[in-house]
Amino acid sequence: MKGKKHTADNPILEAIRAIVIGSVAGALLSAILLGLSALGFVSAGNFSQNVISPMMLALSVLGALTAGFVTAKVSHKRGLAYGAVSGLLLFILYLVAGLIASKEPVSVTAVMRMIVMILSGAIGGFLGVNKKSKVK
Structure with a gap:
């Protein structure tokens, strides 16, 4: 219980x-x-190679939406902000993995993916904070 009190006293660690x-x-x-x-x-x-890029963007959106939703459910507050930050963190993980794997420079599609993932994370956070829990 001592660890729980410590994180409850520090809102930055909780976030x-x-x-x-x-x-x-x-x-x-x-x-x-x-x-x-x-x-x-x-x-x-x-299969067509043209399907891969839109599918990767859709998977990124689903991952960021889930990240924002879970972040908001854990924090119980500030869903938009925390969800957006979790979407950004997930994008950074994707970017680092992509740069390590391909060793190519960052492209314009990476910036578009970052914006989409931040917005998706924010939407997920908004939905997570506003979703009512079932009463048993």
Whole structure:
């Protein structure tokens, strides 16, 4: 119980904890969906290369939306702000992974993905704060 009191006294640590938990949840969902998509592409055999970029953007949006939602559920406050920050953190994780894997410079699509993920995280945070819990 002593650790719980310590984080309750420090709102910055509480916010960082919620944002990290939400971002990890969004990254896990993205990894699962990416694995399922890769499995689908492999089993399909022949597919268009034009499908990959929009699908990656959609997976990014779902991951950021989940990250914002979980962040807001953990923090119980400031859904838009915390959700946007969790979407930004998730984007930074994607960006670092992409730069390590491809060693290419950052493109304009990365900026577009960042904006979309921040907005998606904010929307997820808004939905997470405003969603009413069921009373048992």
